[in-house]
Amino acid sequence: MFTGIIEDLGTISKAGKPGLEASTSLDGLKIGDSISINGACLTITKISSQSTSKYTFWADVSGETLKLTNLGELRSGSRVNLERSLKNDSRLGGHIVTGHIEGIGKIVSVKNDKNSKMFEFSYPKELNKFIVRKGSIAVDGISLTIADIKNSNSFTAAIIPHTLKNTTLNFKKPGDTINLETDIMAKYLEKSRQNQKETGKISFDLLKRTGFIR
Template sequence: MFTGIIEETGELCEIKKGTLSARIKIRCRKVLERTKVGDSIAVNGICLTVTSLAEDGFTADVMAETMRRSSLSELKVPGKVNLERAMAADGRFGGHIVAGHIDGTGTVTEIRQEENAVWYTIASEPELIRYIVEKGSVALDGISLTVAKVTDGDFQVSVIPHTRKETALTEKKAGSMINIECDVIGKYVEKLLSAPKETKKESRITENFLMEHGFF
């Protein structure tokens, strides 16, 4: 599990592509601290397993499904990527719950400066937009951001200078692809509410039960 607070930007220094999959090498420093082979690191919001370590970076395998459904397929060498280690049990939750399993991608359609902030407009499919909530959270390339505005076809986030400086958002231009992970809580709530009636268990919590136990 991740928080969407980027620890550092790494440099994509090698991509070895197979027919559908790939192996990538990333040059970095901070996220190597206490990291072991087999640990998870989110790369642009995608949870990848460290397959080998070096003094100046790590490698990870990217399966075909990940290449198909994420912006990793468009990465080029050299390129900047957002990096975050899996959250330690005693860490602070500075962002929101991020699984590292993206729901899909969007396209940056506009980048606009407003004094000290920069607005990004992201267009995506209705299947993803339905989970985007104004003033809710979204992870873009692994960055925990607050949604400022939502329409039927896109949404906007406003980014402070610190976030731009510490992430690879500065690499994005109009037309760039970006990874989107919607708030996992909303997806689970929808799943539970949409379960077929025959699979739902009747709740034993009734109005009488609540009255008997002092809730009214």
């Protein structure tokens, strides 16, 4: 589990179907640890040290993950958002992020908005019921707040200078793809609503079982 607060901008050194190799300044990494790369939860399988402040790790990537994310677009030299998995005593600075990408969107536009930038992102229509104004969403692993919903398939989010400087959004442009994960709380609420609708149906069999009719 993650928070959507990016800890480091890593650099891809090798990219291919078996997995990804990236360099980072994050310490304390161990084989078997979960790590978020552009929002996708992967498992570290190899670690090597380049220097006292730089580490290189390898994470396997399945065909399913490549199909559901934009990780297949990464090349040597690509910058990526990195976040270590949440610890028991960690502060939840963003929102709960699972690292399970639900769809791929695109950057529609980037506009100046006073001291920040307003990004517009498109999203797959199947995510529409989880996209709500002022709700949380993870974009390439970054915890963002939805500022507005433009239509049935795009939303805007204001990106402050700190977030822009410390994430891959600083290098993104209109047309670039992004990994999307909607708020897990929205999914639980939707599931609860569906269950209530199903259990709330009154049928002939239900009335008979409960003794209202014979």
